Amino acid sequence: MIPQNYIEPDIDFIRKVGKQSGASFKECMQCGACTVVCNLSPQENPFPRKEMIWTAWGLKEKLIGNPNLWLCHQCGDCSSYCPRGVDPANVLSSLRQINYEYYANPSFLARALNKIIFLPIVILFPAIIILLILLLAGTMQIPDGDVNYSLFFPHLHLNISFSLLVLLVAFGMVLSIKKFWSDIKNNMPGVRSYSLVKSFFSVLKTILTHKQFSKCDTHKYHYWAHMAVFWGFILLILVTLVAIANVLFFEYPMSLMHPAKITGNIAGILLVVGISIMGYQRLTNKKGTGKSTYFDWMFLIFLLLLTISGTITQLARFGNWSSAYYIYFFHLVCVWIVIIYAPYTKFGHMIYRIVAMTYAKSVGRL
Ligand code: SF4
Numbered sequence: 001m002i003p004q005n006y007i008e009p010d011i012d013f014i015r016k017v018g019k020q021s022g023a024s025f026k027e028c029m030q031c032g033a034c035t036v037v038c039n040l041s042p043q044e045n046p047f048p049r050k051e052m053i054w055t056a057w058g059l060k061e062k063l064i065g066n067p068n069l070w071l072c073h074q075c076g077d078c079s080s081y082c083p084r085g086v087d088p089a090n091v092l093s094s095l096r097q098i099n100y101e102y103y104a105n106p107s108f109l110a111r112a113l114n115k116i117i118f119l120p121i122v123i124l125f126p127a128i129i130i131l132l133i134l135l136l137a138g139t140m141q142i143p144d145g146d147v148n149y150s151l152f153f154p155h156l157h158l159n160i161s162f163s164l165l166v167l168l169v170a171f172g173m174v175l176s177i178k179k180f181w182s183d184i185k186n187n188m189p190g191v192r193s194y195s196l197v198k199s200f201f202s203v204l205k206t207i208l209t210h211k212q213f214s215k216c217d218t219h220k221y222h223y224w225a226h227m228a229v230f231w232g233f234i235l236l237i238l239v240t241l242v243a244i245a246n247v248l249f250f251e252y253p254m255s256l257m258h259p260a261k262i263t264g265n266i267a268g269i270l271l272v273v274g275i276s277i278m279g280y281q282r283l284t285n286k287k288g289t290g291k292s293t294y295f296d297w298m299f300l301i302f303l304l305l306l307t308i309s310g311t312i313t314q315l316a317r318f319g320n321w322s323s324a325y326y327i328y329f330f331h332l333v334c335v336w337i338v339i340i341y342a343p344y345t346k347f348g349h350m351i352y353r354i355v356a357m358t359y360a361k362s363v364g365r366l
């Protein structure tokens with residue numbers, strides 16, 4: 001008969017978190033300093049001390065679908081104060097990454113986007129599909145004269161194909177959220193004190209203002225960098241939607257002084273500034289950012305490439321550069337990687353975080 005307190009550690013899980021986080025979590029002495037300094041840890045069921053021991057013991061089932069992981073905003077305060085240099089912030093980040101893979105639909109996409117070995121396929125796949133769309137539309141011939149992207153890139157075909165793919169990916173995300181929601185409810189049962197709709201809008205306000213990041217004590221740049229990237233990205237999505245409507249129903253190409261163009265350029269500046277701060281900190285401030293993985297870099301680099309290639313695409317059109325069509329092609333591949341792969345890259349944390357925070361709010365833990 002199995003004793004009541006018997007635990008079965010998942011050794012592969014321990015190894016995986018150790019390798020990804022680079023943290024020596026086995027040295028955690030359970031002092032609780034990390035939980036005390038964490039400004040986001042609720043009084044009831046606080047974190048991350050117990051998550052540290054669960055990780056060291058390989059209790060995977062307690063760490064998959066654990067809402068606490070997503071209430072953490074990786075400010076790094078706990079790692080700064082840990083007397084054993086264990087780096088709990090990075091352990092939690094690694095646990096979130098494992099959760100992405102677990103919940104992703106289809107999961108092979110999350111695995112492919114998490115390993116550098118698959119990078120050529122990750123880039124080649126959208127490049128081939130875009131070329132096929134051009135071939136099917138019969139526009140695969142670089143036109144003479146002034147640069148006019150719509151003569152080479154069939155915007156109607158591209159918009160329809162990209163929109164269908166986004167819908168497909170969104171359907172996969174809905175399945176992931178359904179499973180995630182059921183697991184967080186089981187892992188942290190609670191009595192509902194707010195309606196889900198009220199909780200969702202309250203969380204949305206917190207996210208839009210980055211209220212949780214502003215509670216960070218030791219690394220204030222987190223707030224400003226995330227704020228710039230977050231709003232830059234939101235503006236970019238809005239501008240993209242306006243641009244699609246414009247291409248289909250109104251004027252094309254848009255003038256440089258079109259409000260959507262101006263907003264797009266403001267979004268570009270915000271993104272470049274935010275990503276540069278994040279990248280610089282990741283390279284120079286290992287203590288504040290923890291160990292940076294390929295998963296962290298991949299999303300940041302492609303978001304930066306998307307922003308830069310978008311700006312150069314405009315310049316190339318106004319300057320009638322001979323390379324303009326190639327630059328736009330590269331830009332489209334970046335759009336695919338950032339937008340269509342979004343739920344499988346680090347961007348996905350935003351979706352899981354909103355879901356976990358909404359649940360936490362609804363049961364009075366936020
Ligand atoms: S502060 Fe460090 S040693 Fe103390 S419980 Fe947290 S991780 Fe463990």
Ligand code: SF4
Binds near residue numbers: 072078088
């Ligand atoms: S990284 Fe920040 S939010 Fe996350 S557990 Fe540590 S102190 Fe709390």
